[in-house]
Amino acid sequence: MQHDKVLILDFGSQYTQLIARRVRELNIYSEIFPFNKIPTNLDDYKAVILSGSPMSVRSAEAFHPDLKGIRGVKPMLAVCYGAQYLAHFSGGEVAESNTREYGRANLSFVEEDAFLKGISVGSQVWMSHSDTIKSLPTNGKLLASTHDVKNAAYKIEGEATYAIQFHPEVYHSKDGKLLLENFLINIANVNPDWTPNAFVGETVEALQAQIGKDKVVLGLSGGVDSSVAAMLLHKAIGENLYCIFVNNGLLRKNEFTEVLEQYKGMGLNVKGVDASARFLDALAGKSDPEEKRKAIGRVFIEVFDDEAHEIEDVKFLAQGTIYPDIIESVSATGGPSVTIKSHHNVGGLPDFMKLKIVEPLKALFKDEVRRVGASMNMDATLLGRHPFPGPGLAIRILGDITPEKVRILQEVDAVFINGLRAAGLYDKVWQAGAILLPVNSVGVMGDERTYEKCVALRAVESTDGMTADWVNLPYEFLQKTSNDIINKVKGVNRVVYDISSKPPATIEWE
Secondary structure, three states, rough: OOEEEEEEEEOOOOOHHHHHHHHHHOOOOOEEEEEEOOOOOHHEEEEEOOOOOOOOOOOOOOOOOOOOOOOOOEEEEEOOOHHHHHHHOOOOEEEEEEEEEEEEEEEEEOOHHHOOOOOOOEEEEEEEEEEEEOOOOEEEEEEEEEEEOOOOOEEEOOOOOEEOOOOOOOOOOOHHHHHHHHHHHHOOOOOOOOOOOHHHHHHHHHHHHHHOOEEEEEEEEOOOHHHHHHHHHHHHHHEEEEEEEEEOOOOOOOHHHHHHHHHHHHOEEEEEEOHHHHHHHHHOOOHHHHHHHHHHHHHHHHHHHHHHHOOEEEEEEEEOOHHHHHOOOOOOOOOOOOOOOOOOOOOOOHHHHOOOOOOOOOOOOOHHHHHHHHHHHHHHHOOOOOOOOOOOOOOOOOOOOOHHHHHHHHHHHHHHHHEEEEOHHHHOEEEEEEEEEEEEEEEEOEEEEEEEEEEEEEEOOOOOOOOOEEEOOOHHHHHHHHHHHHHOOOOOEEEEOOOOOOEEEEOOOO
């Protein structure tokens, strides 16, 4: 089945992925492309959205998209940088704002228009720009203002072109989803038929066509992504799927045996491989986070390859790659980009594996993966598991890795996670974990002076991990957890709680 698609052109905004997610919440399939790598076949897309950008349209280095075949041809929504670009280069004026326009604002004027149907004066929007539109482009018509921003929204008369200086994709814009619905469904006539059930049916058919009767090997992690990928493949090819669950010695306490037991009930063909010693040997003496990630990735591939050779005639390697993995591993603007972290699912596969790749989830965001799993009646406990980093506790132990440090952190993590479950807080948190800090601190236990480890607890709320806020856990819970950790885990005498949001901090410490 061919779905209507929306093209999102990325100018480097931190919010671009949120635009795609909000569009998909309307059951509309969206794809992100760099502004300078526009797909050659635009017939595939019913509408186009231009993202924001950290760049100024007044700069000599301003990004210039090639909009022929788009503007005036397809319905187009220009957000922030896009709105300023249309104004600046089409007869309007953009100037530096007297004050940086960032944060919450409220609409003070709303023109009656299909684009703003159901949105009234007082609606809260989210601004994030240092330039502002002083005058509208040729044929521009004002649609909305805030107290500080006169030209907050406008349209180009004679075209299905709309522009806004605020961000409808962030949840602070209270009517953002309605605005996108007005544009995509009511104006662009996009058919909202991108649903989890449709995805499962179409993906199973596509996997059967791609794989045929060949064998597929998949590395299970115990997490949501690889588990949902496994179930999709199981639906498609049954016993020709061979799953390998590797214990890298950096899992949570008892996780290896517990997850293997859980997979038994799913009908999957799973082999558990305990390679703890091999991973810990490879990590000995390594303190740099990127070095640790690469060492773990290398050993995983070696162990996985050893096991894959035990299965005769394997042709495919399945991976739980999801859409953000692909986007984060490619520069948003086609230019030089900074490596935030290495993704173990994207690139870096050695030539000697000589297996074709199959990635059933590569079109999905994390929350969509969970919805797809739910549509296949997968265990809610498994689907509700907090995300856990591929390198495991290695990047929650700051500095070098030793078996003793792993033991300490596993024990601390178990107290924290089990405590969240017992207090009914686990499902209210998107991700939680403990970090072993590379410092010792003085303490007193009984009549003795101690000099032991400090651990940090981290709990965040998020939708997709792109942005996150720290969770305001009850003081009583934190007090009990701290006491339990210090009393039960030998080697720890101090507990702190991380109250940093993303951005500017990341969820993990490494």
